[in-house]
């Protein structure tokens with residue numbers, strides 16, 4: 001039976017700059033079922049990052065509603081949304097955002113520590129996750145001692161180590177060369193499938209988007225199915 005992970009209805013988001021209103025999302029709808037992999041394409045500035053922020057509860061829409069795992073975010077406080085986000089979501093960005101002073105292992109353990117998982121178990125799960133992304137030999141390297149592709153793989157491990165229901169990825173391979181991009185992308189897809197999580201990924205890359213279950217173009221503030 002299908003299970004709705006995310007429902008986004010009539011979402012509007014605009015920004016006010018001086019006297020101007022910049023409309024970005026204009027009554028946008030999207031539904032994501034458990035295990036579905038969805039690509040969001042769109043020109044630069046079309047609002048892909050804005051959409052992912054709204055979907056992940058990092059930003060609130062001006063109008064419309066977002067429900068995550070059956071919970072409507074509208075009535076929730078920032079703290080409640082934060083808890084929901086920690087429990088259900090994983091994020092991967094174009095830049096890895098790993099903490100420079102921490103090793104790969106410590107970076108991947110961090111979301112587990114925040115979720116108050118016992119440190120021995122957290123260390124075991126983070127190690128397994130880093131092994132799954134091919135970094136079993138790099139556990140104690142700091143981000144500065146990893147290659148660009150390795151850093152992004154560590155960021156993928158960090159996003160998935162909590163076994164989120166839904167992963168939101170904002171051009172996760174945008175900074176990588178073609179071959180490394182494919183490798184990181186395949187890792188995201190296969191780990192996501194293995195964990196049965198949903199995936200919403202913003203990308204400029206049509207070839208990557210073709211590997212996913214559904215594709216949309218964000219245009220004039222709404223999603224058009226491709």
Ligand SMILES: Nc1ncnc2c1ncn2[C@@H]1O[C@H](COP(=O)(O)OP(=O)(O)OP(=O)(O)O)[C@@H](O)[C@H]1O
Pocket residue numbers: 015016017022024042043044045046047048049050051
């Ligand atoms: N905080 C903000 N204040 C004002 N305008 C903003 C703000 N955030 C985003 N915008 C505007 O909203 C529009 C969409 O931005 P967004 O970053 O969502 O686009 P994008 O599709 O992710 O672009 P790219 O592919 O280049 O990353 C842009 O015109 C941007 O200038």
